[in-house]
Amino acid sequence: MLETALVNAARGLVKSYGQRLPKCGTRQVSRELGAGLHAELREVLEPLLKEIESLNERIQEYEVRVEKIAKESYPQVELLKQVKGVGTQIALTYVLTLDDPHRFPKSREVGGFLGLCPGAQDSGESQPQMRISKKETVI
Numbered sequence: 001m002l003e004t005a006l007v008n009a010a011r012g013l014v015k016s017y018g019q020r021l022p023k024c025g026t027r028q029v030s031r032e033l034g035a036g037l038h039a040e041l042r043e044v045l046e047p048l049l050k051e052i053e054s055l056n057e058r059i060q061e062y063e064v065r066v067e068k069i070a071k072e073s074y075p076q077v078e079l080l081k082q083v084k085g086v087g088t089q090i091a092l093t094y095v096l097t098l099d100d101p102h103r104f105p106k107s108r109e110v111g112g113f114l115g116l117c118p119g120a121q122d123s124g125e126s127q128p129q130m131r132i133s134k135k136e137t138v139i
Contacts (some may be wrong), residue, residue, distance in 0.1 A: 001026075003059070006052045010045060017041055027056055066092065 003026045010029075014021050019037055029052045036040045070077040070092050076108070080091035104110050 003027075003029075003052060003055050006048060006055070010048050010052070013045065013048075014041065027050075028051065029056065063088075 007026050007029055011021050021033055029049060030048060031049045031053060034045045034049055067088055070088050074092060077088060077091040080086055080094060081088065085114055129134050
């Protein structure tokens with residue numbers, strides 16, 4: 001993501017002068033991050049840190065808007081978010097991609113629609129139904 005690239009650029013710039021920025025996530029970057037640096041380096045770094053801070057604020061605004069749209073227009077997103085690791089963005093993408101989930105007679109058919117397929121492990125006469133993966137099945 002752009003914010004990560006900008007933070008890495010700031011860290012690389014500071015490191016080339018023999019100093020380091022404190023550890024933090026990309027969302028915690030602000031102009032105060034350069035407070036412990038030499039004055040000249042802080043002056044050069046300030047516009048970059050200011051841009052990262054502004055970008056983080058805009059991302060947060062968009063996340064709030066997406067949450068609001070999901071809550072108001074797609075109530076099924078809340079149900080999908082109960083699954084561990086599924087957030088608003090993934091749930092909303094799923095809902096918008098499937099459009100009408102009732103067109104699939106079986107839930108396992110959704111994977112094929114999304115380009116996923118069950119794994120294969122044929123052994124003699126046994127053909128167990130495997131987990132769904134992104135790998136293509138060789139026939």
